[in-house]
Amino acid sequence: MKILGIDSSGLVASAAVVQDDQLLAEYTVNYKKTHSQTLLPMLDEIARMTELDLNTLDAIAVAAGPGSFTGLRIGSATAKGLGLALDKPLIGVPTLEALAYNLWGSDRLVCPIMDARRNQVYTGIYYFENGGMKTQMLQTAVNVEELAKRVNEIRRDVIFLGDGVNVYRETLEQKVGVGHCYAPAHLNRQRAGAVAALGCLYAAQGKFETAAQHQPDYLRVSQAERERAKKEEAFGEPHD
Amino acid sequence: MDREKGITILAIESSCDETAAAVVKNGREILSSVISSQIELHKIYGGVVPEIASRKHIEKINQVIEEALRQADVTLDDIDAVGVTYGPGLVGALLVGVAEAKAISYARKIPLVGVHHIEGHISANFIEHRELEPPFPCLVVSGGHTHLVIMEDYGKYRILGRTRDDAAGEAFDKVARAIGLGYPGGPKIDRVAREGNADAIVFPRAHVADAPYDFSFSGLKSAVLNYLNGCRMKGETFSQADVAASFQKAVVDVLVEHAMMAAEEYGFDKMAIAGGVAANSFLRTQMERACAKRGITFYYPSPILCTDNAAMIGAAAYYEFQNGTRSGLDLNAVPNLKLGER
Numbered sequence: 001m002k003i004l005g006i007d008s009s010g011l012v013a014s015a016a017v018v019q020d021d022q023l024l025a026e027y028t029v030n031y032k033k034t035h036s037q038t039l040l041p042m043l044d045e046i047a048r049m050t051e052l053d054l055n056t057l058d059a060i061a062v063a064a065g066p067g068s069f070t071g072l073r074i075g076s077a078t079a080k081g082l083g084l085a086l087d088k089p090l091i092g093v094p095t096l097e098a099l100a101y102n103l104w105g106s107d108r109l110v111c112p113i114m115d116a117r118r119n120q121v122y123t124g125i126y127y128f129e130n131g132g133m134k135t136q137m138l139q140t141a142v143n144v145e146e147l148a149k150r151v152n153e154i155r156r157d158v159i160f161l162g163d164g165v166n167v168y169r170e171t172l173e174q175k176v177g178v179g180h181c182y183a184p185a186h187l188n189r190q191r192a193g194a195v196a197a198l199g200c201l202y203a204a205q206g207k208f209e210t211a212a213q214h215q216p217d218y219l220r221v222s223q224a225e226r227e228r229a230k231k232e233e234a235f236g237e238p239h240d
Numbered sequence: 241m242d243r244e245k246g247i248t249i250l251a252i253e254s255s256c257d258e259t260a261a262a263v264v265k266n267g268r269e270i271l272s273s274v275i276s277s278q279i280e281l282h283k284i285y286g287g288v289v290p291e292i293a294s295r296k297h298i299e300k301i302n303q304v305i306e307e308a309l310r311q312a313d314v315t316l317d318d319i320d321a322v323g324v325t326y327g328p329g330l331v332g333a334l335l336v337g338v339a340e341a342k343a344i345s346y347a348r349k350i351p352l353v354g355v356h357h358i359e360g361h362i363s364a365n366f367i368e369h370r371e372l373e374p375p376f377p378c379l380v381v382s383g384g385h386t387h388l389v390i391m392e393d394y395g396k397y398r399i400l401g402r403t404r405d406d407a408a409g410e411a412f413d414k415v416a417r418a419i420g421l422g423y424p425g426g427p428k429i430d431r432v433a434r435e436g437n438a439d440a441i442v443f444p445r446a447h448v449a450d451a452p453y454d455f456s457f458s459g460l461k462s463a464v465l466n467y468l469n470g471c472r473m474k475g476e477t478f479s480q481a482d483v484a485a486s487f488q489k490a491v492v493d494v495l496v497e498h499a500m501m502a503a504e505e506y507g508f509d510k511m512a513i514a515g516g517v518a519a520n521s522f523l524r525t526q527m528e529r530a531c532a533k534r535g536i537t538f539y540y541p542s543p544i545l546c547t548d549n550a551a552m553i554g555a556a557a558y559y560e561f562q563n564g565t566r567s568g569l570d571l572n573a574v575p576n577l578k579l580g581e582r
Contacts, residue, residue: 036339037570040342040569041570073298073335077298077338077340080298081339081343081347082347084340085344216298222289224291
C-alpha cells in the first residue's frame, strides 16, 4: 500500500509518501504561508528524489479539516485534482487525529490544539491503547477554558501540541490541573507523514472517498451564515 | 470525436460564483462548456459571499470537470493544455481552480496556462465570430470590471480607460437593491427597464476631466439614491421601471459614447463588447445602433458566453499557449491581476 499524504491545514505545508511500514519521503516547511505556491513543487521534489511514479499510488490522503479555510481548500483541491487525473481514491484524515498521531505510543493523553481565532481552538483528545489510537473527545471548536475543564475531568496526564499551544500557553498553565507537558519541535506541528500513515490505516478499513466526493470538514460555517443565523434567531424565523 | 490535428484545451474557471469547465478546440470551437452557478445561494445575502463561493467551488469542481470531459467525448489523454483563470477575482475562489488545474497538469504532464479572467471575457468573441481577429477595441463591462481596451494582438492589450470607482455591473447591483429588485441586479434592471421611461429622470453622465476614456459610476449611484430619498421625504412613490430605465440609460450612454470615441480616434471599423453586462439588451441595441450609424461592425458574444464561463478561458488559453506561455507548479492566484500583465 503506497499512500501520498498532504497537509496544508495550518502554517505548515507538508507532503509525504508512506509505503506500508516505511516513510519514503517527507517534505515539511513551517515558514510563511504560501501553500498555493509551495505545495506542488514540494510534492514534485519528493517524487523526483524517490523516483516516484504517481500512478503507483494507491490513494491520496489529505488533512481534511479543521484548519485555515483557504489552506484546507488548497490541500483539498490539490488532492482532488490528483485523484481526478490519476483515477485514485482519496482519504480524508481529520487534521487533529493526524496531529495526535505524531505522538504515537504515548502513555499520556494527547491533546492537539490549533488556534481557531475568535477566542476558540480546534482540538480533540486522544490516547493510545494496544498499539492503536483511540478518541476520547472528537475534534471540535471550543474555547480553551472549556478544553481545560474537559482535560481535568479525565484526570490523566496530558501532552499538548499544535500551533495553538503558544497562543494559549498562559491559560493552559492557569487552568489545567493535571500533569501536562508540551511536545518538542520535531513532533508538535502538522506532518504529512502522520497523515499518510493514518491514511494507510483508514485504507485498510476501506474508508475511501472518490475525488469528486471529497470536501473539507471545516467544523464551522462561514461568517455570513453565522451572522444570518444570529439575525434570524433575534427576529424569529420566518414562517410560511 | 474527430481526430484531426488541433489543440484541445481543458479550461477551468472559478474566479467568482460560477464553477465552470470547458473543452475548447483551437481556441474557437466549444466541445463542451459546463457551468455550475451558485447565484441562488448568494441571493439571500444580496451579493456574492466569498467564503460560501469558495466552499461551493471545492464541492463541485471535480464533477464539473468530469462532465465537461464527458460532454466533449474526450479523456485527459486528448488534452494538450490545461487553462485556468488565476486572476483577477476572489482569492479563495481562484485558489480552488488554480490548485485543481495545477494538480491535473502535474499528474498528467499536460502543459499549464494561467489565464487573465478579463482576457477570457474578450476572447469569448472569438468563439462566436470566427472571422474576428485583433486589432480591435473592446468594451469590457461586468460586476467587477469596466475597461475600454484595444486588443492589439493575441496577448497584447492597450488599456484606454477604466473605472475610477464602481464597476458598471456593481452600480447595477447597488441600484437594483435600492429600488427593491434584489440580486443579481443586471438582468433584473434590464427586464424592468423595458416597461419604464428612460427619459423620465435625468441622472448625471459622469466624465473624468483628465482622462476622457475613464469611467465613474459612483456619482450616478448616489444620484439615484438621492432621488429615491427625495421621493421618500416628500412622501411620493417612485416608479421602479422609470428609475431602472433612466439609470440604465445613463450608464449605457456613457459606455457607448466612450466606445465610439475610441473607434473614431483610433480609426477602427470594428468594435466588440464583453463581460456580464454585455448581456444587457439595452447596451447591445444602443451599441448596435451607434456602430451601424458609423459603419462599424459590432461584435458581441451570446449571453451565455458573456457571463462567467470556462469556454472563454479556453479560447484565451489557446492563444496564450500558441504564444508560448507555460505556467509553473508555483502558479498562484492573483486577485488584483492587471490586464496584459504576465
